[in-house]
Amino acid sequence: MALKSEVLNKIWLDRTNLEGGRSVTETCGNLYVAKESTLATPSQRILSENITRLREFFNPTSIVVIGASREPSKPGNVILRNLKKSGLSLYAVNPYAKEIAGVKCYSSVFDVPGIIDMAVIVVPSKFVIQELKKCVARRIKNIIIISSGFSEAGEEGRKAEEEARDIIKESGTKLLGPNTLGMLLPSKKIDTFFVDEYTLPRPRPGDVAFISQSGSISLAFMDFAKAHNIGLSAFVGLGNKLDIDENQLLEYFGEDEETKCILLYLETFSDGRKFAELCKEICKKKPVIVLKAGRTARGVSAAMSHTGRLSKGSDRIVDCVLKRAGVIRAYTEEDVLDYTAALSWMPPMKKGGVAIVANGGGHCVISADLIESSEDIQLRLAEIGEIQKEKIKSLLDIPISATNPIDLTAMATDDNFKTTLSVLAKTETVEGVIVELATLQGVSERMVKIVQNFFKNCGKPIIVCVPGGDSARKLAKKFEAEKIPVYPSLKRGIYAANVLLKRGMWLDRIKNFRR
């Protein structure tokens, strides 16, 4: 950190020195030439320069908000208040105010003293270019443009973006946006959302990085994540991807040690080929989940051939390419949440033999149907041998058949589940378990500890389904608090478990396929 300040100081003092900046842009232009080969290639060095640069971007120590507002409901005010919680050196630019929300205001970014690591621009779109110019002249290397009204708004906005691109060119500036929520780094409390925490509570710090091309769905996901105890290492809104795009971020979070799972909501690929190549490398280390929307709106230039016509606009290409790269594809916002919980809390499965344990016959039958008849489910019901069956039966005080799915009946108690799970933990054919609960007197919150201990002791993935309403949700929350994936429907639970298998199968293929 000291080194970074020193460098910035030098640049700030010597305004004519552009060297540092230029080298960064030059190298960033050559990103991701890396192929499948992993370490110690020359391109690896270039990649890590990108990472170094983004690491600076995500670790600012001083921030200026340009376009701070006195009006409490305005973005320029909300953002300032949100950022204040970070405890970083915070400045505001507003030519008409002395102080906003306890933060001192300056009439221009040039008047702000000292080193500024990051600028957050919230002025109306027509003023953005002039403020951006000032920031670049002021040697602020990290910029977020929150303001909208650019390429998404029409031709004029598109031109403004071109101009902005020219302004930052060769300056070494990293720019996020425009037209973005910016970022949320829960562990550092860096938060550029223009929504206050009262309206939208933030998720806890955690290990999921979320990169998104849309604002509104991201806010919904924040709310989801908060409600379901999913913690974030970072949220980054791509906006119009003027500079920073999903590939740069993917590369960064692929290496980021705080991040164990990466989530992307994308409408367009900046460079689909690079994206696929990056995912293929990263997925060897951590799961990547992609919700790619705009499935029908893809263009393929020519279509003179049969192949061309079959491929034109085909979402099947995206499907296949993502699958080969090891990506878990989500199709709805619900999938995203479901898969994230499963993949970030449970290990993958290789073969997919699961045992279902339930305290209801209907649960068992519906699940068996889903597993056996859905084309997109590769899970299967594990064969439980006679010896294990007898063991389960002899240990329980209720008459059951112990055939998978195992129906412990409505009379089942926590202890019955515990006993059954202890046998399944040692049953080799069972690679994972799905516990399906009806909220009856027999089962209590103790189930959380029981499921947790099962996982701790044998390491097999375990997923819980509690279909129902308020009482189900109440119980489900207890599981989530302990990072046990829990689902409000049998179907969602089974699909989530299936995703663990998809990931495991991919890892296995990549590792064990002989040339």
Place this chain on the structure above:
Amino acid sequence: MQNKEKITQLIRSARDSDRRELTEYESKQILSLWGIPIVRTELARNVSEAVQVARKLGYPVVMKIASPEILHKSEAKGVKVGLNSESEVRQAFEQIISNATMYKKDAEIWGVTVQERIPPAREVIIGLVQDGAFGPTVMFGLGGIWVEVLKDVSFSLAPVSELDAWEMIHEIRGYPVLEGMRGEKMADLKALVDILQKIGLLAIEFKNIGEIDLNPVFAFEAGKGARVADARIILRSNGL
């Protein structure tokens, strides 16, 4: 190396005459030079050459119009199958040429291709397309209604690794057809893997190829290989 130059030459000559679409004959020459097995096909410029080729390949044969200006050969009534004798070959040649002239007056006609008829096999389609987001992408599917109606295809980015190719084949819903149904033997999947990989490499090596159709490719029983029966190569429009 020499083969690469020959392929470059074939592509260049099409470019020079302002053609984006290579003829079946040219396309097959390229495939053959690239090591992809094709159904034996030769160009006959006149009747006597046609008879000669047919005798060499063995009856029955298939004959098709060879013209850079007629690419929809069936539409021009330019395809005759199951020709069993010299007289049938002679008759077919004349008919194909006259149909072609009727279809398109003044069309440049190179002659007629004569190709060996092959035993029944399972038909697949292998193709290549330049995708807007992903660049060169290889496609695989089962021939006939599987692609026509069900659009049952799978894709991989070029170059296609061996694992990618196996996955592509296994991914289509019609896979059991290749595995063999009603006592049929497994199709030669290894041979298909090889073609998929070679098509990927062809697109990587020759960047000006825009689209490829190998349709159909005949897949014989395991161990007996696969061969391309019809092929179209289309060059990219941006004068590369």
